[in-house]
Amino acid sequence: MKPKTRRLYVVLLALLALGTAAALVLNAFEDNLVFFYSPTDLKAKNVPPGQAIRIGGLVEEGSLVKDGLNSHFKITDGAQTVAVAYTGNLPDLFREGQGIVTFGRLDAGGTFQAEEVLAKHDENYMPPEVADALKAAGQWMPERK
Amino acid sequence: MHRFANPARFLRLSRAIQPWILAVTVPCLLAGLYLGLVESPIDYQQKDTVRIMYVHVPAAWMAMFGYSSLAIASAIGLIWKHPLADLAGKAAAPIGAGFTIIALATGSLWGKPTWGTWWVWDARLTSVVVLLFLYLGYMALWNAFEQPQRAARAASILALVGIVNLPIIKFSVDWWNTLHQPASISRIGTPAIDPAMLRPLLLMGVAYLGLFLLLLLLRMRVELAERRVMALQLARSRDGEPS
Numbered sequence: 001m002k003p004k005t006r007r008l009y010v011v012l013l014a015l016l017a018l019g020t021a022a023a024l025v026l027n028a029f030e031d032n033l034v035f036f037y038s039p040t041d042l043k044a045k046n047v048p049p050g051q052a053i054r055i056g057g058l059v060e061e062g063s064l065v066k067d068g069l070n071s072h073f074k075i076t077d078g079a080q081t082v083a084v085a086y087t088g089n090l091p092d093l094f095r096e097g098q099g100i101v102t103f104g105r106l107d108a109g110g111t112f113q114a115e116e117v118l119a120k121h122d123e124n125y126m127p128p129e130v131a132d133a134l135k136a137a138g139q140w141m142p143e144r145k
Numbered sequence: 146m147h148r149f150a151n152p153a154r155f156l157r158l159s160r161a162i163q164p165w166i167l168a169v170t171v172p173c174l175l176a177g178l179y180l181g182l183v184e185s186p187i188d189y190q191q192k193d194t195v196r197i198m199y200v201h202v203p204a205a206w207m208a209m210f211g212y213s214s215l216a217i218a219s220a221i222g223l224i225w226k227h228p229l230a231d232l233a234g235k236a237a238a239p240i241g242a243g244f245t246i247i248a249l250a251t252g253s254l255w256g257k258p259t260w261g262t263w264w265v266w267d268a269r270l271t272s273v274v275v276l277l278f279l280y281l282g283y284m285a286l287w288n289a290f291e292q293p294q295r296a297a298r299a300a301s302i303l304a305l306v307g308i309v310n311l312p313i314i315k316f317s318v319d320w321w322n323t324l325h326q327p328a329s330i331s332r333i334g335t336p337a338i339d340p341a342m343l344r345p346l347l348l349m350g351v352a353y354l355g356l357f358l359l360l361l362l363l364r365m366r367v368e369l370a371e372r373r374v375m376a377l378q379l380a381r382s383r384d385g386e387p388s
Contacts (some may be wrong), residue, residue, distance in 0.1 A: 030321070034322040121326050122326055
């Protein structure tokens with residue numbers, strides 16, 4: 001075998017091994033790689049009260065109650081819902097139906113005491129007129145997760 | 146002599162194509178900047194902040210494109226010992242690192258008004274920081290060795306190991322929950338970006354690509370000139386003349 005060919009095989013084999021190792025590691029650490037849990041994950045994993053965690057989902061329509069800086073709302077992933085309490089300024093993009101990610105802890109009553117609320121932006125970009133036209137046609141946000 | 150034949154051909158070729166790349170890049174950059182920053186509509190929820198996309202997204206593309214080029218050049222350099230390939234990798238690294246820094250900085254500026262934070266350690270953002278460190282590590286390795294051949298070898302191996310990071314960056318937004326939104330352009334089905342916004346974005350993409358190639362050719366020519374100077378100096382000092 002020519003040295004060139006041998007080097008080619010060595011590089012290819014090394015990359016294959018490296019790729020496999022990376023895939024296994026990423027798979028094993030999946031729980032630590034997600035930035036936030038959905039309300040369903042939260043229920044399924046039985047996260048104990050007091051443990052710091054991030055949860056993400058949509059702000060449930062009609063659930064937002066604001067009283068000065070104190071706000072209460074629910075976030076949902078369609079299957080499960082979590083009640084959230086937060087004191088502080090909400091991000092500009094925060095509104096009902098918007099995807100958000102919040103950092104905090106569950107209290108003993110099952111309410112999520114949020115310390116930080118971030119708005120999640122989706123992958124849709126359009127001018128306001130197009131958004132209005134879509135809403136008027138009933139085609140709004142067909143595939144939101 | 147075979148070693149010198151290729152660089153000579155490369156120099157001739159690069160001189161010939163540089164004006165053409167320039168002729169595409171400049172109009173695309175001007176049109177893209179004008180359409181993106183002035184002419185294009187505001188976004189229905191981000192308002193004017195959406196304009197950061199036109200400098201951020203193409204920079205992120207070039208950060209990944211730059212690393213792919215780096216890895217391909219490293220593989221060619223390692224396997225076929227092509228002298229120009231090592232040079233191309235060495236020349237590409239700082240450009241790719243520059244685009245990575247642009248992507249990180251503009252992304253941070255966009256994140257504050259949109260998400261409500263400058264920075265989070267989600268999978269997408271973290272993997273792009275790792276990309277920056279791979280670039281920096283590659284450059285550091287080039288400078289860590291006296292002999293260029295050994296430096297090229299070590300740096301190339303690092304570049305190839307770093308390849309695993311590319312699919313992680315690309316698919317991080319699909320594999321794991323991230324704060325960063327998933328891709329809009331490569332989405333199948335309904336377009337996620339309005340045509341009036343897609344046009345400046347693609348123009349800027351072409352402009353950034355042209356800029357990358359131009360800088361790459363220029364840097365490679367500088368590297369070749371530097372090697373020539375060093376070879377000439379060596380030859381002079383061997384001949385016993387004062388250098």
